[in-house]
Amino acid sequence: MSAPATAAARHVDRVDAVLPTIRRNAREVDLTAAFPVENLTVLRESGLLGLLIPARYGGLGGDLADLVRIAGDLAAECLSTAMIWAMHCQQVDVLVRHASQPLCERLLPRIAAGEVYLASVTTEAGKGGHLLSATAPLTHRGDELLIERMAPIVTGGEHADGFLITMRTSPDATPNEVSLVYADRDQLTLSSRGVWDPLGMRGTHSLAFNITGSVAADQVLGEPGGFRAITVESMVPAGHLGWAACWLGAARAAFAGLLKTLRSPGRSASIDLGSPLVAERLARIRLDLEAVSAYLQATLTEITAARRAGVSVGDNVTQVHVNSLKILAAELTFQAVDRMVQLGGLGLAYRRDSPLPLERVFRDLRSASLNYANDRLLVSNGALCLMDTAVNLLR
Ligand SMILES: Cc1cc2nc3c(=O)[nH]c(=O)nc-3n(C[C@H](O)[C@H](O)[C@H](O)COP(=O)(O)OP(=O)(O)OC[C@H]3O[C@@H](n4cnc5c(N)ncnc54)[C@H](O)[C@@H]3O)c2cc1C
Structure with missing residues (x-):
């Protein structure tokens, strides 16, 4: 029986399989400020979108040491692609630890299968980067929660299949009462604004979006306001x-x-x-x-x-x-x-x-x-x- 893989050796084949594509595209991605679609495709196929998903949901069951090592390997070829992947994994870590059981059952196997690339929406017009406050409130319509929000910068927003979005918990909540909500792309209407033509990190294609939509109550992560x-x-x-x-x-x-x-x-x-x-x-x-x-x-x-x-x-x-x-x-x-x-x-x-x-x-x-x-x-x-x-x- 072979020895269990050491942390340094785990997932090496998967990483080796994606690096040539990422290396080949790095210059073009920067020149064109375009999202690296082909790189995301090979990452989906590699299983690495599910690195931090427990094996019982079909993921690779990796840990933060795996995240750190693989992020460094990807960044050696293309920092934009590495950050796209690392930020996706950051959202996965949040879901694995804080999503409701029904949401885990519905969503985690899809991420592990490479079907869902996650984007993050925390920055907001008016409050800038401040993470722990939110302006736009969640509102209730029957059992549904309605989202209406401006997002000034969303990495990979045009290509993401799911979004983690910070919202003020309700219209009468203070700006510090913030809830994190998961939304599938088909639960949202996204309209992009402006162009992405920055100094660097050009491949992250981090456009501004107006986001509207509705989600089920079990798509709030953790406690409301938590x-x-x-x-x-x-x-x-x-x-x-x-x-x-x-x-x-x-x-x-x-x-x-x-x-x-x-x-x-x-x-x-x-x-x-x-x-x-x-x-x-x-x-x-x-x-x-x-x-x-x-x-x-x-x-x-x-x-x-x-x-x-x-x-x-x-x-x-x-x-x-x-x-x-x-x-x-x-x-x-x-x-x-x-x-x-x-x-x-x-x-x-x-x-x-x-x-x-x-x-x-x-x-x-x-x-x-x-x-x-x-x-x-x-x-x-x-x-x-x-x-x-x-x-x-x-x-
Ligand atoms: C490549 C890239 C990708 C990104 N992707 C995403 C994404 O996918 N989703 C997302 O939500 N966001 C994303 N962001 C946004 C990022 O996380 C920050 O929130 C955002 O860059 C902050 O913008 P800002 O510097 O204009 O605003 P602020 O953080 O509001 O800061 C504006 C200026 O004010 C200063 N400042 C403000 N408040 C204080 C204070 N209290 N104390 C001291 N100084 C202060 C800051 O230093 C800065 O100089 C991305 C940013 C980059 C660069």
Whole structure:
């Protein structure tokens, strides 16, 4: 009998099967700012949309360590595609942990079969990125819940088969009473607005939408008004781990490409590998990547241990760690690729027609501090620091 697969070896064949397509499409996806439809098709076929779905629903029964590892592998080829997949997995983690039993039975097998790609609708006109508030209310019509909402930015909204949407719990609820609702695409009418032509992350095709529709009462996740608990236990930890893994995967692959080029016989002689300045620059890039990698692994260990023990990850200290991961990863991976551009110069890095995709990764990683504003997390962490006077650092 063969030994059980180690975490490092699990799902390797599935990942290997999708990487060539993602690699081949990466440049075109960026140039055209088009959603990577073919990449999503191979991800659907691979079973990887069901990575975090328990085996009893037909999924791969993977965990957050699998998410982190695979996100890094995908991001090495195309950061947009990796983020599309990681954000889908973040929504799956939310569903697995917080959906009602009837919704799990109806939906999870379809996701595992690759039929349902999930989009997320939390940003809202008027309140911007603030996660824990909502403006548009859910209203009741008999047993149905009605949705009418503006969504300024929805990654993959034109291609998603299901949506997780934050709504104010009722017309008389305060903005902080937020419910998370699942809606199938055929329960909604979506009309897109404007165009998607950003600096980076162009393949995410994150358009604005007006969304209307109705869902059954069992499509509210958790308790009505209970979005905060879902955020703290699932959406934020799974999100920050997945995003950090994507950003690190992209920056690491960019560095590997740069190092290989610098060591190749045909490289430009203008970069003197014997120079202490070049050595210092290489060391600093490595330092940024090492710091993110270590913090990512330590956060993963902390969250995984808490989940295994059935303990909440909503305490102040763990929240500081999970937020710090996102801030650190966003800042340091962008800093690392900025340093690579400085080192590679015009010929190797700055030009769009360079054989290395450094300028694309630079543009993509500029979004990391905006993709849930670092400023918001820093303000939140500052307040949490005052409640942890013992200063419990991540170990
Ligand atoms: C590639 C990409 C894909 C995305 N996909 C989705 C998606 O699928 N679904 C979705 O819902 N959203 C999505 N978003 C939106 C994202 O999660 C953020 O919510 C959004 O980018 C915030 O937009 P903003 O920076 O304009 O607004 P805000 O977060 O409102 O911030 C505006 C500015 O004000 C500052 N600021 C605001 N409030 C505070 C405060 N209290 N303290 C300190 N500073 C503050 C911010 O730092 C920033 O400079 C995506 C974003 C990106 C970049």
